[in-house]
Amino acid sequence: MPHLPLPSAAQCSTSEVGSGHWLLRLLLQTPFHLGSLGTSEISDKGLVKMFRGLLGKTLGFIGYTVQYGCIAHCAFEYIGEFVVCSGPSMEPTIVSNDIVFSERMSRHLYKIQKGDIVIAKSQFDPTMNICKRVIGVEGDKVSNHSDLFTSHTYVPKGHVWLEGDNLKNSTDSRNYGPIPYGLIRGRVCLKLWPPHTFGTLGENPNKQIVKSSIDSD
Numbered sequence: 001m002p003h004l005p006l007p008s009a010a011q012c013s014t015s016e017v018g019s020g021h022w023l024l025r026l027l028l029q030t031p032f033h034l035g036s037l038g039t040s041e042i043s044d045k046g047l048v049k050m051f052r053g054l055l056g057k058t059l060g061f062i063g064y065t066v067q068y069g070c071i072a073h074c075a076f077e078y079i080g081e082f083v084v085c086s087g088p089s090m091e092p093t094i095v096s097n098d099i100v101f102s103e104r105m106s107r108h109l110y111k112i113q114k115g116d117i118v119i120a121k122s123q124f125d126p127t128m129n130i131c132k133r134v135i136g137v138e139g140d141k142v143s144n145h146s147d148l149f150t151s152h153t154y155v156p157k158g159h160v161w162l163e164g165d166n167l168k169n170s171t172d173s174r175n176y177g178p179i180p181y182g183l184i185r186g187r188v189c190l191k192l193w194p195p196h197t198f199g200t201l202g203e204n205p206n207k208q209i210v211k212s213s214i215d216s217d
Contacts (some may be wrong), residue, residue, distance in 0.1 A: 078104055078105065078108065079103065079104060079105070080101055080102055080103040080104050080105075080186055081101075081102055081104075081186065082099060082100075082101055082102075082192070083099070083100050083101075083102050083119055083129070083131070083188070084097065084098075084099050085097070085098045085099075085100060085131055087131075088166055088169045088170075089130075089131070089132070089164030089165075089166050089169060089170035089171070089172070090117070090131055090132070090133070090164050090165050090166060090170075091165065091166045091169075092165070092166075092205065093117070093133075093165045093201055093202055093205065094117070094131060094165075094188075094191070094201070097193075098191060098193060098194070098197070099191070099192045099193035100131075100188045100190065100191050100192060100201075101188070101189060101190040101191075101192055102118075102119045102185065102186035102187065102188050102189070103186055103187055103189050104185070104186045106186070106187040107184050107185065107186055107187065110181075111187075112134060112137070112160065112181070112184060112187060113134065113137070114134055114135065114136060114137060114140070115133065115134065115203065115204055116133070116134045116187050116188075117131065117132070117133050117134075117187070117188040117201055118131070118132065118133075118134055118160075118162070118184050118185075118186065118187050118188065119131055119184070119185045119186050119187075119188060120132065120162065120179060120183045120184045120185060121183040121185060122183075123176060123179055123183065124176075129185065130162070130172075131188065132162035132163060132164055132170075132172050132173075133162065133163055133164070133165060133204055134160050134161070134162060135161045135162065135163045135173070135204075136155045136160065136161035136178075137155060137160055137161075138155050138156060138157045138158060138159055138160070138181075139154070139155060139157070140154070140155045140161065141153070141154055141155075142154075142155060142161045142173075144174050153177070153178070155178045156178060158180060158181050158182075159178035159179060159180055159181060160178060160179060160181055160184070161173045161178045162178075162179060163206075165204065165205055165206065167206060188201060189201075
């Protein structure tokens with residue numbers, strides 16, 4: 001608080017000193033300084049209160065973001081996702097720019113079966129997904145036909161054999177062999193777009209017959 005000089009006796013008349021008029025004069029000067037000090041204190045308190053409110057809102061926003069981010073992650077990981085398909089390998093069942101829904105529960109419950117269409121990670125490029133049909137599961141004997149000869153492959157444990165419905169224009173297990181089950185991301189169960197094709201997906205148009213190891217014995 002600033003120092004307030006008291007008036008000297010020479011500056012005040014005798015009547016002022018005796019009657020306390022000099023004190024009144026002093027008080028008339030005081031409110032300016034007290035008011036300045038009070039405004040500063042109120043201003044500081046207001047800034048602190050505003051900062052606390054802003055900090056609380058920021059932390060609350062971060063908390064909601066993390067919470068909803070976790071919910072979204074769990075939804076995509078355990079429920080499913082929307083996928084925009086591209087490429088000719090699954091024609092005529094799925095064509096470029098079709099939008100499908102890929103559910104994840106079948107993958108987690110190990111319910112992927114022969115004939116299912118799946119979304120899987122590429123063995124050669126982890127950033128790329130592939131859409132193929134499951135032709136054989138572990139233990140199955142898969143026939144691979146070419147122009148010159150026919151070869152047979154047994155699908156090893158923990159693997160699946162994938163092929164595109166468009167056999168003439170698909171790079172699949174016929175080229176790179178069976179893929180690990182762990183690369184499967186989900187099972188395509190529904191086509192959403194275009195609207196006139198909305199619904200479940202059709203069966204394998206190629207009618208490949210896959211023999212299991214039990215059937216081949």
